[in-house]
Every structure is written in structure tokens, then in C-alpha cells.
Amino acid sequence: MTTVELRGLHRRFGDVVALEHLDLSIASGEFISMLGPSGCGKTTALRIVAGFEWPDSGEVLIDGRNVIDLPANRRNMGMVFQAYSLFPNMTAQKNVEFGMRIRGQSGDKRAKRARELLELVGLGAAMDRYPRQLSGGQQQRVALARSLAIEPGVLLLDEPLSALDAKVRVQLRDEVRRIQLQLGITTLYVTHDQEEALSVSDRVAVMSNGRVEQIGTPAEIYGHPKTAFVAAFVGTMNQLEATVVSASDKTVSCMGFNMTVHESRFDYAVGDTLKVFVRPENLRVQPLANGDVPAAGSFAGRTTSFTFLGPVTRVGLNTDLGSMIADVSSALALNLTPGAPVAIELLPGSVHTLTD
Amino acid sequence: MATLTGTLEDASATTGRAGAGRIRRRRKRLPLWHLLWLVVGALYFFVPIYSLVQFSMEGGAHGLAWFHWYRYIFDQPEFRTTFWLSIQISLETVAVGVVLMVPTVFWVHLRLPRFRPAMELIAVLPFVVPPIVLIVGIIAFLHPLTWLIGRPEVLALIYVVFALPFLFRSLDAGMRAIDLKTLTEAAESLGASTFRTLVTVILPNLRAAIIGGALLTVAIAMGEYTVASLLGFNTFPIYIYQTGEALAYPAAALSVISFLLTWGAMLALFLLGGRSRTAAQPVLAK
Numbered sequence: 001m002t003t004v005e006l007r008g009l010h011r012r013f014g015d016v017v018a019l020e021h022l023d024l025s026i027a028s029g030e031f032i033s034m035l036g037p038s039g040c041g042k043t044t045a046l047r048i049v050a051g052f053e054w055p056d057s058g059e060v061l062i063d064g065r066n067v068i069d070l071p072a073n074r075r076n077m078g079m080v081f082q083a084y085s086l087f088p089n090m091t092a093q094k095n096v097e098f099g100m101r102i103r104g105q106s107g108d109k110r111a112k113r114a115r116e117l118l119e120l121v122g123l124g125a126a127m128d129r130y131p132r133q134l135s136g137g138q139q140q141r142v143a144l145a146r147s148l149a150i151e152p153g154v155l156l157l158d159e160p161l162s163a164l165d166a167k168v169r170v171q172l173r174d175e176v177r178r179i180q181l182q183l184g185i186t187t188l189y190v191t192h193d194q195e196e197a198l199s200v201s202d203r204v205a206v207m208s209n210g211r212v213e214q215i216g217t218p219a220e221i222y223g224h225p226k227t228a229f230v231a232a233f234v235g236t237m238n239q240l241e242a243t244v245v246s247a248s249d250k251t252v253s254c255m256g257f258n259m260t261v262h263e264s265r266f267d268y269a270v271g272d273t274l275k276v277f278v279r280p281e282n283l284r285v286q287p288l289a290n291g292d293v294p295a296a297g298s299f300a301g302r303t304t305s306f307t308f309l310g311p312v313t314r315v316g317l318n319t320d321l322g323s324m325i326a327d328v329s330s331a332l333a334l335n336l337t338p339g340a341p342v343a344i345e346l347l348p349g350s351v352h353t354l355t356d
Numbered sequence: 357m358a359t360l361t362g363t364l365e366d367a368s369a370t371t372g373r374a375g376a377g378r379i380r381r382r383r384k385r386l387p388l389w390h391l392l393w394l395v396v397g398a399l400y401f402f403v404p405i406y407s408l409v410q411f412s413m414e415g416g417a418h419g420l421a422w423f424h425w426y427r428y429i430f431d432q433p434e435f436r437t438t439f440w441l442s443i444q445i446s447l448e449t450v451a452v453g454v455v456l457m458v459p460t461v462f463w464v465h466l467r468l469p470r471f472r473p474a475m476e477l478i479a480v481l482p483f484v485v486p487p488i489v490l491i492v493g494i495i496a497f498l499h500p501l502t503w504l505i506g507r508p509e510v511l512a513l514i515y516v517v518f519a520l521p522f523l524f525r526s527l528d529a530g531m532r533a534i535d536l537k538t539l540t541e542a543a544e545s546l547g548a549s550t551f552r553t554l555v556t557v558i559l560p561n562l563r564a565a566i567i568g569g570a571l572l573t574v575a576i577a578m579g580e581y582t583v584a585s586l587l588g589f590n591t592f593p594i595y596i597y598q599t600g601e602a603l604a605y606p607a608a609a610l611s612v613i614s615f616l617l618t619w620g621a622m623l624a625l626f627l628l629g630g631r632s633r634t635a636a637q638p639v640l641a642k
């Protein structure tokens with residue numbers, strides 16, 4: 001199969017540095033998502049890999065061979081675009097056959113393969129439809145089938161689902177993943193939707209300002225953000241200022257409340273100040289009778305806001321440690337009254353520092 | 357498209373009763389003088405045409421068959437030679453114009469979008485510069501090629517310049533209507549060369565634009581008088597003029613014929629353009 005390596009990719013557009021010495025390597029058969037805010041250079045990186053854009057410096061290695069000088073039509077990469085890209089003058093089948101026709105494959109073989117691929121994406125019955133007769137989601141399915149028809153070494157997708165509505169988006173992303181696993185194709189997927197990236201990828205590369213901030217499995221990215229940027233960008237984080245109480249126990253204190261940091265590396269000395277992070281779902285919030293003191297291991301606060309999110313309710317808190325957010329199971333949130341005192345407990349192993 | 361229209365019709369069918377009433381009332385309110393205006397406008401256009409047709413048939417009064425002057429025109433060898441010459445020149449103009457402009461506009465759209473305003477400016481030059489100046493310039497330019505000046509093909513080369521604004525506008529609009537960049541990149545990622553992309557992906561989606569531009573080009577080439585007369589070629593417009601100078605009735609018949617030709621071309625443009633424009637529309641239907 002195929003490995004991909006981006007080495008020191010640098011690209012400026014006038015004063016804007018779109019990519020700043022970007023490094024990324026993708027193992028054979030791996031599904032990597034590039035996740036980042038708008039303008040961080042995701043598309044630029046993907047287009048350089050595809051051959052539609054060129055870096056000022058740096059290399060793109062496919063199976064160890066630098067392909068920077070190879071034009072896009074000789075790179076044999078499948079690409080699915082954000083914009084609808086089916087050829088309007090061709091049926092779904094003819095669209096899928098396009099790449100095979102260029103490769104000089106016989107009509108029978110093309111038709112057979114096109115049928116297989118359209119069935120793979122769940123559109124076996126729509127072979128003879130023109131793009132205008134297909135919904136947005138169906139068009140992207142055909143586009144995926146078309147890109148797979150050339151048996152590409154690498155599959156590149158640039159926000160292929162962003163024009164679709166939420167339900168179709170979830171359905172299709174799972175399908176992209178299923179097909180990717182089935183074919184074992186090396187895949188680079190660009191998105192600014194964290195849920196999308198976390199749910200389908202082997203690894204996620206979080207990007208900011210033309211660089212990879214952190215690369216890791218979805219669990220690593222979510223559970224152990226290395227930088228403040230990743231912590232803030234992926235999911236929601238409570239951030240607290242704390243002082244080290246004991247370096248060996250990794251205990252820190254915030255406003256007199258002691259917490260144990262769950263991190264294998266802890267390069268701080270007693271008295272150092274640092275930022276610690278807790279996910280909202282790792283706060284346990286319980287009602288507290290007026291005048292009661294919270295039990296050991298918990299601290300007091302008051303609820304300030306409630307946002308119903310379906311399975312959980314996001315509760316705004318004004319606590320002894322500062323303002324925080326907690327995601328409380330919606331059933332349990334019914335026990336809480338707005339403005340009433342609560343006791344807050346942090347789940348074991350939920351307090352993290354940045355590891356970078 | 358079909359399903360979309362279907363749902364719209366279904367929707368109006370269910371809410372039809374109230375809607376139809378409103379529509380009928382609105383139609384009733386159409387003031388009479390609107391209609392009058394329409395009639396005056398129509399008369400303005402149709403009376404001269406009617407007179408022309410009537411005049412061209414006048415032969416009947418002289419004891420001649422109704423279509424006498426038409427038959428007379430069709431029997432003229434001059435009519436046939438000049439008409440075919442103009443058709444030939446028109447087609448050459450279209451061929452040269454399309455071959456020249458399609459890749460140019462494609463390239464400007466794709467690689468040099470910043471050059472597009474300049475392109476637009478260049479394309480209107482033939483409007484701004486008086487034709488006579490243009491001709492003198494072109495002839496001076498072509499002068500070294502004496503063998504070319506003597507051949508009718510030179511007219512095609514000159515008419516390409518006259519047709520430039522129309523061809524450019526038409527192609528420009530056509531390319532703006534499709535997602536040229538994405539389609540081209542999609543084709544390239546599938547292995548197509550730029551040439552192959554242009555021929556198999558871009559051209560079919562520019563059908564309406566090319567037909568539109570081509571028909572306007574034909575209209576120009578079929579009607580151009582000044583250059584042909586200056587260079588001494590016997591084209592169809594020259595023949596019409598000469599006939600008109602000498603013979604009033606045949607000239608009227610000839611005008612009607614040429615009018616029908618133009619009208620036919622416009623109808624073709626409307627039909628072909630209309631059909632493929634709906635075909636290119638990115639309508640999303642479930």
C-alpha cells in the first residue's frame with residue numbers, strides 16, 4: 001500500500017503564511033484527519049499533496065518518492081471536493097468511468113467496476129441519473145465512487161460533507177470510514193468539524209496557523225491536549241490556575257482546594273503555578289442545602305445557567321475556584337435549581353495539564 | 357428538475373382554490389391601456405415587416421405569380437454564389453473564433469483570473485474603435501500577406517475581430533455559470549490532461565454559450581457590408597445592396613428571405629440555448 005509524508009511544507013500567499021514548515025506522516029492504510037479553524041492551512045496542505053498547489057519549500061513523499069514535480073494528473077490520487085464536482089454532462093456511471101476511460105480500460109470492465117463502486121456507496125440504482133437528478137449527499141457518494149475508480153494510492157477529501165445537512169453528514173462520514181477500512185486505502189481528510197474528525201480517524205492532526213499543534217489518536221487528542229490551543233479547540237475545557245503543593249504526588253491547589261493531576265510526566269516543583277484542565281463531563285454536581293459545607297474532596301458553587309443539549313444539560317457554575325461549566329445528565333439536572341448552592345466533585349483522573 | 361416541478365405543482369394543486377381565485381382577480385385588474393401599449397408596440401414592429409412582405413408579393417398585381425419575385429431571386433446564380441460564400445465565411449469565422457477564444461477564456465478563468473477585467477476591456481474594443489479604423493489597421497497588418505488579402509478567407513479573419521465581444525461575453529458567462537476550477541481539478545485528479553479536460557468536460561458544459569456566441573457571430577458575418585465592399589468581395593450583403601439599388605421588388609423579397617434566415621437563427625439560439633441551460637442547472641432533487 002501507500003505511505004504519505006509531508007516534510008517541511010512551507011507556503012506563503014503574500015503576507016499570509018498558509019503553511020509553516022508543516023510535517024506530517026501517514027502510515028499505509030491509515031485514516032488521518034486534519035482538523036483546525038478556518039484559514040489554518042488545511043486546504044492548502046491537501047492541495048499541495050494533490051498537486052494543485054505548490055509549496056515554497058518542502059517535499060511530499062509518496063512511498064518515499066518526492067512527487068512535488070509530478071503534475072496532478074499523474075499522481076494517481078483520489079480526490080473528493082467540498083464543492084459538487086460531478087461532470088454535469090455525464091450520468092453517475094459515466095462520471096465513475098471517467099478515470100478508467102482515461103486509463104484506456106475496456107467498456108465492459110469499466111461498466112462492471114462502475115456498478116460495483118456505485119453499489120459500494122449505496123447508489124447501485126442511480127447509475128443512469130445525471131448529477132442534477134441527485135441530492136447533495138448522493139452527489140458526494142458518486143464523487144467518492146469516482147475517486148475510488150482509479151484505484152488511487154491515496155484518498156484526499158476536503159470537507160466533503162460540509163454542504164450537507166447534519167443527519168446526512170453523520171451517515172456519510174460513517175460510510176466513508178467503512179469503505180476506507182474495507183479498501184484499506186491511505187486517507188487524508190480535511191475538516192473543521194471536531195466531532196467528524198474524532199469519530200472516523202485513526203489519528204487526528206490538529207492544525208493552527210499553518211502548523212500541526214498536536215497529532216494523536218482521537219482519545220489522546222481529546223483526553224490529553226498538549227497545548228492550550230488544542231484544549232480550547234477540541235471540545236470544551238474548564239481551565240484553572242493552580243499552584244503545585246507536592247511534586248511527587250502531582251498535587252496542585254486552587255484556592256485551597258487540592259487536586260491530583262493525572263499525567264505521567266510532571267516537570268514542576270513545589271510553588272510553581274500552572275494551568276490545569278477538566279472536561280465539563282468530569283464534574284459531578286449535587287444540590288447542597290443552604291448553609292451546608294461540601295464534603296471532603298468537593299467544593300461549593302452556585303448554578304448560573306442551564307442549556308439543554310438533549311442527553312446532557314450544560315450547567316454554568318460560579319464556584320469557589322472560579323466560573324466553570326459542567327455537563328450534567330439531563331435527568332439529574334432536574335434536581336438542580338437555578339441560583340441554588342451546589343457541591344462539585346471532580347471525577348478521579350480527570351485533571352490534566354498541558355503536556356507540551 | 358422533473359421532481360422539483362412535480363412538488364411545486366402538487367403544492368399549488370392542494371392550495372389551488374384560494375390561489376386560483378387570487379390569480380384570476382389579478383388578471384382581471386390588468387388595465388386596458390397596458391394592452392393598448394402592447395398593441396402599439398407590436399404594430400411598430402410588425403407593420404414594416406408586413407409592408408415588406410406585402411410589397412415583395414406585389415407581383416400579383418402585374419399578373420405575375422405571388423411568389424414570383426422569390427422564385428426570381430432563387431433562380432439568380434448570383435444569389436446562390438454570394439449566399440454560399442457568406443455562409444462559408446460565417447462558418448470559418450465561427451471556427452476560428454471558437455478555436456481561438458474557448459481556450460483563451462478557459463485559461464484566463466482558470467489561471468489568470470486577475471487578467472479577466474483586462475480581457476473584458478480588450479473584448480469591447482471592436483465596439484469602441486470605428487470599423488473603418490479597424491479595417492485600415494487590419495489591412496495594414498495583413499498587407500505583407502498578399503496571397504491572403506486576395507482570398508475570401510481574409511474576411512473570416514477580420515470578422516473574428518468584430519465577433520470578439522459577443523464570443524467573449526457568451527463564453528465568459530458560460531464559464532462563470534459552471535464551477536470551472538473544481539470541474540477541471542476533478543478531471544485532472546482522475547488523470548485527464550488539460551486538453552482532454554477541455555474537450556470532454558468543459559466543452560460539453562459550454563454548449564449553450566458556444567452556440568449562442570456562434571449564432572451571433574454568424575449574424576455578424578452574414579450581414580457585414582463595409583469590409584466586404586472595401587476589399588471587393590461579392591458577399592450576400594453586397595448582393596442585397598446591389599439588388600436594392602437596381603430592382604425594388606426582388607430586393608424586398610431578398611430582405612424577407614434574409615429576415616427569415618436571421619429569425620430562424622435566433623429561434624435556434626433560443627431553443628438550443630434554453631434546452632441546455634436547464635440541463636446545466638444544478639438543481640438538487642431528492
Ligand SMILES: Nc1ncnc2c1ncn2[C@@H]1O[C@H](COP(=O)(O)OP(=O)(O)OP(=O)(O)O)[C@@H](O)[C@H]1O
Binds near residue numbers: 013037038040043044
Ligand atoms: N490562492 C490564495 N491566494 C491568497 N491567499 C490564499 C490562497 N489560498 C489560501 N490563502 C490563504 O492561506 C490561508 C490558509 O488557507 P486555507 O484555504 O488552506 O485554509 P483552510 O484551513 O482550508 O480554511 P477553511 O477551513 O476556511 O477552508 C488563509 O489565510 C487563506 O486566506
Ligand SMILES: [Mg+2]
Binds near residue numbers: 042043044
Ligand atoms: Mg479549506
